[in-house]
Amino acid sequence: MGVRVEITFYGVRGSTPCAGESTRRYGGNTACVVVRAPDADPILLDLGTGLRYFGEEHPVGMPLHAHALVTHLHWDHVQGLPFCRPLLCAGSSLSVYGPAHEGVGFDDGFDALMRPPFFPVTRAQLPGEISFHTLTPGVHDVAGAKVTALEVPHTDTTFGYRIERDGRSVAYISDHQQSADGRSIAPAVLDLCEGVDVLIHDAQFTPEEFAVKSNWGHCTIEYAVHVAAVAGVGRLVLFHHDPSHADDTLDRLLVGARALPSAAGLEIVAAHEGLTLALS
Numbered sequence: 001m002g003v004r005v006e007i008t009f010y011g012v013r014g015s016t017p018c019a020g021e022s023t024r025r026y027g028g029n030t031a032c033v034v035v036r037a038p039d040a041d042p043i044l045l046d047l048g049t050g051l052r053y054f055g056e057e058h059p060v061g062m063p064l065h066a067h068a069l070v071t072h073l074h075w076d077h078v079q080g081l082p083f084c085r086p087l088l089c090a091g092s093s094l095s096v097y098g099p100a101h102e103g104v105g106f107d108d109g110f111d112a113l114m115r116p117p118f119f120p121v122t123r124a125q126l127p128g129e130i131s132f133h134t135l136t137p138g139v140h141d142v143a144g145a146k147v148t149a150l151e152v153p154h155t156d157t158t159f160g161y162r163i164e165r166d167g168r169s170v171a172y173i174s175d176h177q178q179s180a181d182g183r184s185i186a187p188a189v190l191d192l193c194e195g196v197d198v199l200i201h202d203a204q205f206t207p208e209e210f211a212v213k214s215n216w217g218h219c220t221i222e223y224a225v226h227v228a229a230v231a232g233v234g235r236l237v238l239f240h241h242d243p244s245h246a247d248d249t250l251d252r253l254l255v256g257a258r259a260l261p262s263a264a265g266l267e268i269v270a271a272h273e274g275l276t277l278a279l280s
């Protein structure tokens with residue numbers, strides 16, 4: 001019996017935030033997931049607008065010490081960074097890791113994104129100590145966890161992550177371009193997902209939507225279930241919901257996913273803000 005590892009979802013949307021009554025139950029913030037274990041700094045998966053709500057939960061006046069694994073620099077994965085309250089107080093620290101893109105380091109890529117006139121302050125001007133690290137594909141030690149980072153198919157250079165700690169494992173494939181045949185799976189994706197307790201996976205499109213957006217860097221829910229079944233995961237969490245999918249639509253898509261033949265024996269949930277999964 002290992003220690004308790006918890007995963008909490010603060011932002012579950014892909015592409016762009018979507019506020020409003022129709023998305024109230026699942027939530028409209030973009031990608032931000034936090035992995036917590038006793039006696040270890042939390043590991044954040046992406047820094048989308050959900051990060052602000054993670055920050056709001058943190059006790060006022062107490063410094064935050066955390067690590068963040070960023071899949072790539074698309075807006076929906078980084079936009080929350082300047083709005084995380086604990087990072088606006090001196091004494092906090094955040095180590096942020098992500099891939100280089102076309103020869104540009106992760107830190108330089110982020111600097112290009114966060115500076116006037118696009119945003120009034122640079123990351124260096126935030127009071128907390130935020131360090132950026134370009135991660136190479138492979139295995140790393142982050143906050144005492146074994147972290148495997150490998151490139152997964154998307155539109156720009158994008159990592160998927162596998163985190164292993166105390167005999168528990170979670171894989172995070174937030175943005176995944178479905179293969180042309182809809183069946184084959186990139187070897188790196190299978191390496192990341194093989195036998196994990198929980199797989200958090202892109203579930204952006206229905207087949208009808210994918211038919212007209214097949215090169216947008218994402219996949220169908222059916223493909224996410226297929227990846228989970230082939231990789232032999234314990235639980236699949238549908239994630240990176242399309243902003244056009246209202247709560248009732250997501251309810252229906254979840255029922256449909258569970259009814260797929262490839263879902264036999266697989267536990268499937270749809271991520272919503274506030275969802276906490278315990279791995280123990």
Ligand SMILES: [Zn+2]
Binds near residue numbers: 074077174175
């Ligand atoms: Zn995305």
Ligand SMILES: [Zn+2]
Binds near residue numbers: 154
């Ligand atoms: Zn993306």
